[in-house]
Amino acid sequence: MNSRSLLILSSSILCFSLAARAEIKPIIAHNQDDGGGSFQFKEVPAPARNDAASKVKFTLVDGEKDRNGGDLSKLTDGRVPNEDDQPSQNFFFAAGVDGGRLAGDLGSVIDIKQINTFSRHGGTRAPQVYKLYASDGTQADFNAAPKKGTDPASCGWRLLANIDSRPKEGAMGGQYGVSISDQAGIVGKYRYLLFDIFRTENADGFGNTFFSEIDVIDASAPVVAESNPAPAPINLKSADGKYLFVFDTSLSPDLTEWAEKELGPVVQEWYPKIVEMFPSEGFTPPSRVYFGFREDMGGTPASAGGNRVNINIPWFRQNLKGEGKGAVVHELVHVVQQYGAARRTTANPTRTPGWIVEGIPDYVRWFLYEPQTRGAELNRRNIAQARYDASYRVTGNFLDWVTGKYDKELTKKLNVAAREGRYTDEIWKELTSKSVQELAEEWKKANEERLAAREAAKQ
């Protein structure tokens, strides 16, 4: 082939691709949430259940999944979140990184009629920013998994659409539907899709979109079924109406009744109590607490971050009657602590040691919420190893003892110092006129004496 014919060939490919591309018209729909409705758009079809994408498993080509989110199967399960902050019902990239890449394999080349992408969040994680590439995979240099930094167009992919659904003005939050179709008929004959996804903002670490669903409509497939929203979460309010508690058991419907009838009342009673126990100037606790029942927590029974409490489904199934509720009370204290706030409110905040961060919640749990279980007592088996800074229930025991002996408001004052980023061990001297080491010695001695007295009484 001489260079002249090569030139003609390549320019004709170029013309063809420009022409094909010119027909593809993405439609962007945005519903700002009004509390009701679920992904119903005038311009974009509703999320589908039996679309071609439900047969494809997306894979992560580049970037990292956020641990708080659902896995990639969330994109094709035909279910969409039914509120603004349901991380487990969405896939999103980890905090702090600029998106990533997802590839989907449809199994064989199909006539793609439409590609629809859906997302939902209350803030900047709602809109979608991505480039969509497609390929039939036949090109000799086809790379099925090009990382960021490699232009997909250089390895067998065609750019189908460049999507940016961020509104020019007004709030970003709500539900988005993006529909990529070709007015001329089909988008094309493709087997592979590549989503090159970008964050919507970098003002903080949380700019990665909550992707709820990706639908690929096969031109030859029967008409698509209705969308199937995830089961509605349970919303409970505190007695005074000030706090809203949202229990998302969509991954574990068998725990819904327990969440509503057993856990709910404990939260309704204890969250306001804990808020009252730990006030500080200018501090407002989260008014909405979200309880996500999750399957991806490994050996951790429960955890908390911001206004979220994460509940480990398999662990809770085993502990509905035992430690389940107490574990959640512990996490509620974390939701109220908000020691991270010190970074925003205080110049050069001190770092509160972990044993205080974990000791206060276990003090509340074992000595105020469920003292009858005596779950944090010192006994002959554990007293030799007991250290005031052993964290969790041993520190809880120490805090209870110092509270009883020296200062009824001890934990309240420790909490203020920690939340304001000015905790140091000096505070023990200020509050009790003893150093923390002196207090610890007294505490151990008092417990030794208590145990000895009890043993003597038994003899």
Ligand SMILES: [Zn+2]
């Ligand atoms: Zn904890």
